[in-house]
Amino acid sequence: MEATKTAVAAFVCGAAVGAASTYIATRHLLPTRPQREEHTQKQQLQQQEGESVLLSDTGELTDKEPTDKASAEGEEMAAASPIPAAGDTQPPEVSSDTTHESGGHAANGQEGDVPDNANENCPGTASDSAGKSAACAGCPNQAVCASGEARKPDPAISEVHDKLKSVKHKILVLSGKGGVGKSTVSAQLAYALAGRSHEVGLLDIDICGPSIPRLLGLSGQEVHSSAAGWSPVYVDENLAVMSIGFLLPNQDDAVIWRGPRKNGLIKQFLTDVAWGDLDFLIVDTPPGTSDEHLSIVTYLKEAQVDGAVIVTTPQEVAMADVRKEINFCKKVGVPILGVVENMADSIFQSPLGGPKIMCEKMSVPYAGSIPLDQQVMLAGELGKSLRKMAPESSSVGRIEKVVDNILTRLPIPMR
Numbered sequence: 001m002e003a004t005k006t007a008v009a010a011f012v013c014g015a016a017v018g019a020a021s022t023y024i025a026t027r028h029l030l031p032t033r034p035q036r037e038e039h040t041q042k043q044q045l046q047q048q049e050g051e052s053v054l055l056s057d058t059g060e061l062t063d064k065e066p067t068d069k070a071s072a073e074g075e076e077m078a079a080a081s082p083i084p085a086a087g088d089t090q091p092p093e094v095s096s097d098t099t100h101e102s103g104g105h106a107a108n109g110q111e112g113d114v115p116d117n118a119n120e121n122c123p124g125t126a127s128d129s130a131g132k133s134a135a136c137a138g139c140p141n142q143a144v145c146a147s148g149e150a151r152k153p154d155p156a157i158s159e160v161h162d163k164l165k166s167v168k169h170k171i172l173v174l175s176g177k178g179g180v181g182k183s184t185v186s187a188q189l190a191y192a193l194a195g196r197s198h199e200v201g202l203l204d205i206d207i208c209g210p211s212i213p214r215l216l217g218l219s220g221q222e223v224h225s226s227a228a229g230w231s232p233v234y235v236d237e238n239l240a241v242m243s244i245g246f247l248l249p250n251q252d253d254a255v256i257w258r259g260p261r262k263n264g265l266i267k268q269f270l271t272d273v274a275w276g277d278l279d280f281l282i283v284d285t286p287p288g289t290s291d292e293h294l295s296i297v298t299y300l301k302e303a304q305v306d307g308a309v310i311v312t313t314p315q316e317v318a319m320a321d322v323r324k325e326i327n328f329c330k331k332v333g334v335p336i337l338g339v340v341e342n343m344a345d346s347i348f349q350s351p352l353g354g355p356k357i358m359c360e361k362m363s364v365p366y367a368g369s370i371p372l373d374q375q376v377m378l379a380g381e382l383g384k385s386l387r388k389m390a391p392e393s394s395s396v397g398r399i400e401k402v403v404d405n406i407l408t409r410l411p412i413p414m415r
């Protein structure tokens with residue numbers, strides 16, 4: 001029974017990853033149905049509110065200013081993007097609206113995207129019969145699909161690789177469960193590495209719930225653009241941070257986006273931010289195995305992720321979701337650098353076992369534990385490094401031990 005469940009989970013996970021990779025690979029070539037719907041929604045929104053919009057016709061955030069021709073013809077969706085191109089002097093701002101787009105993932109046995117203008121029984125742009133099946137006859141995309149262009153990987157993957165050449169190590173912080181301390185661990189990991197004189201970047205790809213600006217004491221900060229790209233916000237000269245939280249006009253604004261738009265911003269965070277030479281880029285993620293995770297893993301495919309730090313709390317309820325995250329990592333080939341047991345030594349301790357036993361059973365490394373500690377919480381509330389704020393706290397040593405364990409697992413271990 002357990003084996004069957006695992007097999008089903010792996011299949012579902014694999015299918016999702018395949019669909020997402022194909023989706024990211026093909027979406028730059030062909031429009032998808034939901035994106036056209038959004039175009040209309042956005043136009044309606046513009047008409048209603050007189051507001052500018054944020055999407056390019058591929059569903060990505062655009063950094064292109066509208067041309068006179070485009071505005072005159074009313075053909076370009078992106079009128080005065082809130083996110084400026086590198087070189088713009090205006091601080092970027094994200095409009096947080098409730099328009100929706102869909103990932104354009106395949107359904108009903110189709111592989112890859114089904115463009116909005118596809119024929120009724122489209123086999124999917126990534127299928128072997130794309131452009132060649134009887135269903136493709138007369139489809140306006142037939143030439144592109146038949147040429148195989150649509151199956152080629154998104155050039156953004158190579159672009160990300162080039163842009164991140166000066167980043168030695170890329171580490172994802174993940175958990176299947178929400179609220180277990182991913183952002184806290186990301187923040188304290190970044191502080192600890194910076195405290196060891198490494199050059200550190202911290203990227204927050206939790207688009208809908210960015211906590212990193214607060215946890216790093218950077219609430220209200222803004223991102224500036226220069227010829228080199230968007231400048232991250234610096235905590236110290238060797239600790240740079242980027243988050244959608246810096247782009248929101250109002251901290252309490254809700255960002256309600258679906259796949260393509262999140263993908264677009266994550267790509268921009270990887271290609272348009274002037275990270276400079278980094279020893280570590282730590283990526284804080286939202287809970288689960290959703291769009292953001294598939295995007296970051298896909299975009300970093302060539303740039304290569306060193307591995308993932310998985311955060312869990314000791315309860316079985318949390319670990320049940322964390323197991324899925326571990327299987328996700330195994331499925332997409334992201335090595336696990338260690339599982340961090342957060343909020344340990346507390347009322348959350350479960351009689352049903354614990355993270356250490358889970359790690360043994362799943363053959364993944366246990367990186368250590370961080371206690372449930374008011375000082376850890378306070379460091380987050382005040383946006384400080386725990387080591388600097390409360391050097392006497394026993395949690396400092398526990399965090400440093402976790403960092404040691406993670407570093408020994410890197411392909412090129414560092415201190």
Ligand SMILES: Nc1ncnc2c1ncn2[C@@H]1O[C@H](COP(=O)(O)OP(=O)(O)OP(=O)(O)O)[C@@H](O)[C@H]1O
Pocket residue numbers: 175177178179180181182183184185206209211285286287342343344370371372373374376377378380381
């Ligand atoms: N070891 C700890 N001791 C005490 N409080 C903690 C500890 N770890 C995290 N917290 C607190 O728990 C709350 C949730 O932490 P955090 O935001 O880091 O979780 P998360 O997994 O990133 O959440 P989300 O899934 O929403 O992104 C925060 O208030 C944080 O300060």
Ligand code: SF4
Pocket residue numbers: 114115117118119121122123124125129130131132133135136139140141142143145146
């Ligand atoms: S050519 Fe075929 S595979 Fe391509 S979009 Fe049209 S129907 Fe789909």
Ligand SMILES: [Mg+2]
Pocket residue numbers: 182183184206211285286
């Ligand atoms: Mg978080």
